Amino acid sequence: MAGQALYRRWRSRTFSELIGQEHVTQTLLNALRAGRIGHAYLFAGPRGTGKTSAARIFAKAVNCLEPADGEPCNHCSICTSINEGRALDLIEIDAASNRGIDEIRSLRDKIAFSPNECRYKVYVVDEVHMLTDPAFNALLKTLEEPPPHAIFVLATTEPHRIPLTVLSRCQRFDFRRVSVPNLLLKLERICAQEGVRARSEALAAIARHATGSFRDAESLLDQLVSFGVEEIKLEDVERVLGSAPEAVVAGMAQAVISGDAGSGLRWINEALDNGVEARQLTREVLEYLRGLLLIKNGGAQLLSVTPETEKSMAAQAEALTIARLLRAVRLFNGAGNLLKTGSHTQLPLEMALVEACLPEESPGQAQRGPGTVAGEPGAVSAPQTARAAAAGPAERRGPSSRTVVSGSQASSRPASGHVEPPPEPPDPPDLNPRLEEKRAIPPGSTKEASAAGETQAPVRQASVSADPGLAWLQENWGRLLQAIRPKSRQVEALLKSCEPLKMQGDVVTLGFYHGFHRERLNDEHNRRIVEEALSGLAGRPCRLESKLYDGNRQEREKETESSRREELLRNPVVREAIDQLGATVVDVQ
Ligand SMILES: [Zn+2]
Known part of the structure; x- marks a missing residue:
């Protein structure tokens, strides 16, 4: 048994062991007890929810020599041979492979032969939606006149891709995500x-x-x-x-609640220094904020967290208004979209956090725009002023209180009331060197910002490059991942570990840092998933090429990071008012 993957070893062997799909197993058991056995079943549902396990249990149940109340005994010679994977009358076909398609096409000749040792020959066709049209036709012909000893169980994660002609021949069972x-x-x-x-x-x-x-x-x-x-x-x-510790995400939420951008930025940088990816962290923050939203709207039971976590989340939810929470969701979502386009810098995440820490805009503030004169009384809201005053003058000293986001006086001002310095040490502690760099803002450039309308262009241009195809690809990268995700999480992950390099005509070139990632993507099945999604997005057939990319990785990362940072910093909004920038960021989707 050793060395066998747990999910194989722990595959359910009876219907009652199949947790979470009682609506399916009860109906099947009732039919089995009544001896009502059909010839074609469709098991539809997300991956890993027990469809093929159920198909195997069903194959045992219809053939078992000593069934008990519809369930297979798991002891007789038939059950044993199926459990051990050597039953000749259980035929499992992977429709995603060429061999599977050939097998379907040759079915009609073979299916006439009666079973070897069982009562029924059970054909399990996995990922049936992957069949080609001719193969579907062949399958349909068999389903139209099945020999009495044949049972088909078609399993799929995408029932909508199965022709109606085939669907109409099947009894359908929908498997649910397991809670x-x-x-x-x-x-x-x-x-x-x-x-x-x-x-x-x-x-x-x-x-x-x-x-x-x-x-x-x-x-x-x-x-x-x-x-x-x-x-x-x-x-x-x-x-x-590779996920962030729960404390980090909770800490970031707490920073938003108390308007403490300094502490939020420290959480971010600590997590990144420990190897968490900015994109991953952003996703987790969003998931967490979604949790707060659920709690706020009476949906706590939809959360999947321990009772202690739920308790502390409930306290946080209590401290936030829905409007503020929604704004934070929008901001981090915008940052997530920016990060998906291949940016390796954490800047979008940091900006989202800083903006989420700002107090909600009053209508008056919204109109003031980026040209606000520093020190204007309204620039700092009353509670913030009170807190700053209570904290004492020491807090106002030291460069860190003003330079977390930007070094220019004018630009730092709107944030200065809210971006608090770290409470204790007089020595500005761990403001990461990466943050320091952001102070380098070209002097005199503040004048460009006269209206918010002008400020959208620079960010939009960030992805425009000499290769218009590549720009398109980068812009649509997030959508591509989204399209692939429901088909294969694995392929999605693979795409996240590469970088789009080129798109010329219909040929898309991806750069992989690791040979094994590249090989995995070149696997025919995976490749097809990407090419289909790409073609769908582009509206024309696209072809995939890949190459190894380790040689220039460092440089390229630096290059994209610094050019992106430059682009963003050139944006007057960044310099002038962070809240305006957030609005722009959200807009680039
Ligand atoms: Zn048995």
Whole structure:
């Protein structure tokens, strides 16, 4: 058994073991008990929700020599041979492969032969939506006149891609995403049986990350088990996922609540220094803010967090108005979109945070625009002034209180009341060197900003380059990932580990930092997913090319980062008023 992936070893062997799909298993069990057995079933639903497991259980149930109340016995010779994967009468076809398509096309000749040892030959066609048109036709012909000994179970993550002619021949069952408590239940069961020690918050994090898929949850657990730690802790899970510690995300939310941009920026930089990606962090912040929104709107039960976390989140939600929360969501969403276009800098994330920390705009403020004179009484809202005063003059000293975002007096002013310096140490502590760089603002450039309208152009231009195809690609990169995500999380992840390099005519070139990532993407199935999504976006057939890219990585990263930063800093809005900038950022989607 050792070495076998957990999700195979822990595959459900009876309908009752199939957690979270009771609406499916009950109906199937009732039919089996009544001896009502159809010839074609469609199991539709997200990946990792138990479709192929259910198909195997069904194959056992219809053939079992000693079934008990509809369930297979798992002991007889038939159940055993199916469990061990050597049953000749259970034919599993992967429709995503060429071989699968050939198999479907040759079905009609083979299907006439009666089963070897079972009552029924069960054909399980996985990812059936991937069949080509001729293969669908062949399948349809078989479904129209099935021999009495044949049963088809078609499994798919995308039922809408299956022709109606085929759908209409099938009994359809929709599998649901598995809820976090159910995933947790299964993980706990596995740990108990395998003698694996794991903290409950660690298992909860795994369950949350698995987004409804047993397979994801179990392979993540598998990965953690293979580390051989004595007890799996939350930090281990976070490390494997490359996700930010819960404290970071909660800390950033707290910074927004108390208008403390300085502390928020420190959280960001600490997380990034520890290897968390800016995009990943932004996603997690958004997920967290969504949680606060849910709580605020009475949807706490939709959250998948531990009770302690829920309690502290509820307190945070209480401290925020819905308007403020929505604004933060919009800001971080805008930052996420900017980061998706391939920018490696954390600047968009930092700007979103700083702006989210600003107090809500009063109508008067909105009209003042970027030209506001520094020191104007209205520039600092009353509570902020009170807090600054209470904190004492020491807080107003030191460069850090004014230069977190920008070094120019005029531009820092709107933020100065809210961007507080770190409370204690007189020595401005860990304002990361990366932040310092942002002070370098060309002098005299403030005059360009006269109207907010002019200020949108520079950010929009950020992605325009000598290669218009590439600019298009960068602009649509986020949409491409979105289109791919439901088809394959793996391919989505692969795309996140490469960089679009070129788009000439219909040929798109991607640069990979690692050979194995490149190989994985070149796998025919994966490649097809990307090419289809690309073609869909571009409105014409596109072809994918890839190359290794490690040689110039450092340089290119620097180059894009600095040019992007320059672009953004050239934007008068950045210099003049952060809130205006946020509006622009949100606009670039
Ligand atoms: Zn049996």
